[in-house]
């Protein structure tokens with residue numbers, strides 16, 4: 001354990017992340033994107049992709065996501081929530097069956113179920129990792145692209161799970177789409193580090209599971225943020241709302 005911690009520190013020195021603080025004032029149209037805050041990823045015991053025991057990184061991510069959601073809804077600012085949801089006959093390898101439609105695993109966590117009744121919130125079920133790809137309708141329109149345009153969003157603030165999987169792919173696709181001019185007037189994609197989390201599968205456990213890749217939580221969370229940063233996202237470690245927060 002001691003040596004694992006030391007190696008993470010070495011990696012963090014080799015690939016450091018420049019973090020900033022974000023103060024949201026309302027002067028710039030900002031949209032909050034919640035990635036997969038569903039039971040199947042966040043609630044202890046809710047299927048194979050959920051934590052098997054209370055997890056500090058995931059709990060912290062949930063707390064921050066709830067805090068930001070409350071403030072955005074209080075201000076009536078736009079919120080877009082992805083819900084990973086799969087039909088049982090459409091697997092998503094290499095992952096085991098998870099977040100099956102019609103089960104609680106594919107529903108918002110209890111602390112965020114109230115979002116379903118908020119008029120400023122767009123909910124989108126997706127059956128793939130990449131949220132932009134998962135937002136296409138059969139007629140070729142895209143729910144996420146339309147959300148950015150309709151709300152004239154210049155900054156997207158991203159939280160959720162997993163930092164290095166669905167959050168990262170969403171960030172990469174959004175930045176590519178922005179760079180191609182497909183997401184006007186979007187300018188910045190901001191990832192909130194304490195509002196993100198990933199799952200934990202230490203090598204000591206994965207080596208006993210056939211075909212499993214190790215996925216040490218703290219390291220993969222860091223790498224996810226680093227990759228997002230490398231693609232052009234801004235990473236922030238604090239998000240504040242000025243004086244409004246306490247009201």
Ligand SMILES: [Zn+2]
Pocket residue numbers: 084085086092098099127128129
């Ligand atoms: Zn999935």
